[in-house]
Amino acid sequence: MKCIIPLLVFIVISLEANAQDPEQQPTGDHQPTLQVRSNRIYGKLVDENSGKGIEAASVQLYLAHKDSLYEGMxxxxxxxxxxxxxxTAYGYKLIISALGYEPFEQxxxxxxxxNGRFEKDLGNIALHPAIKQLADITITATRPALEMNIDRKVFNVDKSLTATGGTAVDVMKNIPSVSVDIDGNVELRNSTPQIFVDGRPTILTLDxxxxxxxxxxxxITNPSAKFDASTSGGIINVVLKKEKRFGLNGIVSTSVGVPRVLNGNLSLNLRQGKLNFFMSGGYNQSGxxxxxxxxxxxKPGGVTKDYFNQYSVNTRFRKFSSINFGFDYFMDNRNTFSITQRFGGGNSKSDEVQEQExxxxxxxxxxxxxRVGDSRWGFxxxxxxxxYKHTFPQEGRELTADITYNYGKxxxxxxxxxxxxxxxGSIYKPSATVNNDGRNNNNQVTFEANYLHPIGENAKFETGLRAYFNDYKSYFNVFGYDNGQETKLPLSNNYKYTENINAVYGTYSQKMGTFSFQAGLRAExxxxxxLLIDNAFKFGYQYPKSLSNIWNALFPSxxxxxxxxxxxxxxVNFSRRIRRPNFWQLNPYIEINDPVNLRQGNPQLQPEFINSFxxxxxxxxxxxxxxxxxxxRNNPNDITQYSDTITAAQYEQLQNAAVDPNAILNTWVNASTTNRYGAEFTLQYKAGTNFDITPSINLQYRKVNARINDIDLSNKGFNWDARLTANYKIKTDKKPVFNNLAFQVMGNYESPRVIPQGKMLSEFSVDFAIRKDLLKNNRGTITFGINDVFNTRRWGTIYDTENFYQDAYRRWNVRNFRLSFSYKFGKADFSLLNRNNRGGGGDED
Structure with a gap:
């Protein structure tokens, strides 16, 4: 089942794509025994700059020897x-005219x-825009910061002033429905989404x-059957910049700030003939x-035994660099081949001091x-x-396929x-030292193919397959030093795992007047x-294990x-999804970065299923x-966090690591069910030409039903979060220094939220930025931003159980100030292959 089904589907798609004749098959009651293929001339009109198809252009075919019209459309x-x-007895002249474009003849x-047939594919015919300058008048069209469609929201990053010079984490903080926790992890409506880059899974983290x-x-809050079934928390797809305009285009930017903020980025794009080259590189650091x-x-048994207080200061410094490059090759008007390559790396250091009472x-x-900790890591x-993409002469019919190889260490x-x-001040007990040393290697391969076939003008069928393989190995050794003696601790964690997911899907959609529907089914x-290498302990899961539980492999929408x-x-929509436990949730290794808050996986975890309406x-x-x-959202078998104090046996095992005898051990369990009921409202309003505002609010009631070892972990409660983004831009001719000066303020609040044994604390923050466009045609931009103006962004929890009560908070990032400058450039008539090019195309925005 793993390989045969995807292979058969792909073979069927490939044979169908190559066997079908470009001409439409006859319909109705006619059933000829022999079909005669007619001679024809066909092609496609595209905009020279954008590459998009041009609708309702006049295409006329003349007899060349008579200069008389043969046919038009x-x-x-x-x-x-x-x-x-x-x-085939005549020659022809093709004359094309379209509003806003220069005429074309061939x-x-x-x-x-x-074979006696004549078939002429003219490919993509690029029409050049007819540019007419109106005296002292400039007409521009801009996209809104947030485009709200019925099935997804699209956030245009260039409108986010507060994220300029930052990372994708800073972008996520500005998007309604999205929240970012202390470790940079993203949640969508309080659930963990699948992160894609350019529509595919990635091993990159957002920072x-x-x-x-x-x-x-x-x-995409409720993905259809076309998408991975593991997208139970929705999908956040990060689309990277990639120009397709003719000529050379680019943008260069740099940022400086405190604490220790320094960024530099360069993006280039060259479109010439059938080739489109693109490249981007960047460096980013922060502290x-x-x-x-x-x-x-x-308070074991409800009786107070003692108290513990801990205060920590963590000094961090991180730096990352990356380069992306590739090309699109437009082989003809039906076939496009693309290659994209990315190299990235970085390192970080962290010096933490903990004072304990x-x-x-x-x-x-x-x-x-x-407690003093000194950590270093690199990657x-x-x-x-x-x-590869193939488009058929039939409008909307296409075949796409790609293979992605992610690798790193x-x-x-x-x-x-x-x-x-x-x-x-006298010594209470001898000091203890712990040394950690680790390395890892990760390889992922994803193959995906999709075929779209229109049925008439108002219906279409789409099918595809996907095969994903992930291989991960890690070696992590922990040594304790006590009275000069080195001991390898059971905290050492040498492991490897493989993950394999194969899927096929099909969807059918149809429009009937003002009503439309889409039904789909995915099988995975x-x-x-x-495998824990040191003790040969195996763990994992397989779904489905047999045909008797085939429902665990089917995901309708x-x-x-x-x-x-x-x-x-x-x-109104519905989908069934799955959330598979990740490696850290399965791995029985105990993490001791915080001596009083430990973390351990549960190898007995099983996937949870989600019904989303x-x-x-x-x-x-x-x-x-x-x-x-x-x-x-109804989640049977919900994967949820469970916390308890460590046992005496666990403390005896870990005491060389200086773990507190009352430390909390955080792990994961499968709850019976979790239900979330919610309402979300987003308003986008533009007042005049200079001011716009986007408020949003998400209201949610959550109920958890769980019982572990005769302990009732059930909990319920209401939570809400709100976000407000306001933009104002000055437009004036009287004082040019203030013209094109833009302001942005973004505020965010998250109320307390219930978890099985307590609640997460409220969180709020405010970001501010000001931007000025300058230089000719506003090619230059300077931005000053403050992230977390009041230095309030932090992550906290309260646990209230029979054995302990804990109130804690942590921070990852701190308030920072950034000053950024960017410059856009372009030359429409730039030619890499023509050294004597002296055309006057000039710069183009």
Whole structure:
């Protein structure tokens, strides 16, 4: 099942794509026994700059010897045209005219081929825009910061002033429905989404992608059967910049700031003839001191035993660099081949100091501790992708295929020194030192093919397959030093795992007047094999294990859409998805970065399944748009966090690592069910030409049903989050220094949110930026930004159980100030192959 189904589907798609004749098959009651293929001339009109098809252009075919009209037509929406039943006795002249473009003519000799047929594919005919300058008048069209469609939201990154000079993490903080936790992890409506880069999975983390390299971010809250079934939390697709305009185009940018902010990025694109070359490179660094605090009351059996307080300061410094390059080869107007290559790497260091207080039940200091940690890590992440696209003469019919190879490795090492003292400063117990040394290697291969076939003008069928293979190896050794003796601790974690997912899908969609629907079904086979090398312990899962539980491999989706008038639309949708536990949730290794808050995986975890329902209402009005969403997510077997104090046996095993005897061990379990009920509203409103505002609010009620070892972990509660983005731009001729000066303010608030044994604390932050366009045609831009103006962005939790109460918070990033400058350049008539080019195309925006 793993390989045979995807292979058969791909063979069928390939045979169908190559066997079908470009001419449409006859329909109706006619059933001829022999079909005669007619002679024809066909092609496609595209805009020279954008490469997009030109609709409703006039295409006329004249008899060359008589200069008389033979036939005429208007191009279709994708720019295609076709003349059939062509006589081979004459030559022809093609004359094309389109509003806003220069006219085009071409002579065509119609001589039959070896089989007696004549078929002339003129390929893509690029029309040059007819540029007419109106005295002192400039007309520009800009995209809004947030485009709200019924099935997804598109966030245009160039409108996010506060993210300029930052990373993709800074971009995510500005997007409605998205939240970023203390470790840079992203949540979409309080669930973990699948992160894509250019529509494919990636091994990159968001803080490794410069914001200046991103064109847009797409949010898909309830993906259809076309997408991976593991996208239970939705999809966030990061689309990188890639120009296709003719000539040479580029943008260069740099940023400086505090603490230790320094960025530089360069993007280039060269489009000439059938080739489109692109390249981007960047360097990004940042630093800062992040504080944390933990206050705990240990109360086994509900009786207070003692108290523990911890205060930490973590000094971090991170730097990343990357380069992307590749090309598109437009072989003809039906076939395009692309290669993309990425190399990236970086390193980070972290110096953390923890001050610890151990108090008795009367809150009197019994002893105190000092913990110093010094950590270093480095990595490289590379990716190679080859893509192919074939478009058929039938409008909308296409075949795409690509293969992606992600590969990389990393290394890490750290030293932790623990010392303990009585209140008078004398030694409480001998100091302990722990050294960690690790390295890892990761390889991922993804193959994907999709075929789209229109059925008439209002229906289409789409099918495809996907094969994913992931191979990961890691070696992590931990040594404790006690009285000069080195001991290898059981914390050492040498492991490897392989993950394999194969899938096929099919969707059918149809439009009937103002009503449309899409129904789809996806089948996936998944297998995870993990191995702890030191003790040969195996763990993992396989879904489905047999045909008897085939339902675990099937994922249907249904979308029903009704348009009401010109600007209103209603949609109801449903999808079934799966959330597979990741490696860290399965690995029984115990992490001790924090001696009082440990983390361990659970090899008994099983995947959870999600039934997701949404009701969407989109209303357009003068100056804006309103999108309202009601949703319900039902999660049987929900993967949720569970915390408890370590046992005496675990403490005995870990005491050489200076772990606190009352440390909390955080792990994961499968709850019975989790239900989320929510409502989300996003308003986009533009007041005049200078001011726009985008408020959004997400309301959610969550109920968890779980019981572990006779302990009831059930919890329920209401939470909400709100975000407001406001933009104002000065337009004036009286004081040029203030002209094109733009301001942006973004505020975010997240209320407390229930978790099985407590709640997450509220969080709020404000970002501010100001940007000035300058130089000729506004090619230059200077931006000053402050992220987290009031230095309030932090992540906190409260655990309240029978055995302990803990109030803690941590931070990852701190408030930073950035000053950025960018410059756009371009030359439409640039020619890499023509050294004597003296054309006057000049710069182009």
């Amino acid at each position: 208007l191009t279709k929406s994708n720019g295609n045209f076709s003349f059939s039943n062509i006589s 002579i065509i000799a119609a001589s039959p081929g070896e 490794q992608i410069p914001a200046d390299h991103i064109e847009k971010v797409e949010l 800062g001191k992040a504080k944390g605090k933990t206050l705990r009351e240990n 151990y108090l008795n039940s009367s809150k009197v200091l019994a002893y105190y501790g000092n 490289n992440r590379n990716s190679t992708r080859a893509s 990393g290394s890490s090492n750290s030293t932790i020194l623990n010392r303990y003292f009585y209140p008078d 086979y998944s297998k995870f094999d993990g 249904l979308f029903l859409t009704q348009r009401i008038g010109e600007d209103d639309e209603v949609q 949404e009701f969407n209402y989109s209303k357009g009005f003068k100056g804006g748009n309103l999108l309202g969403v009601l949703y319900w």
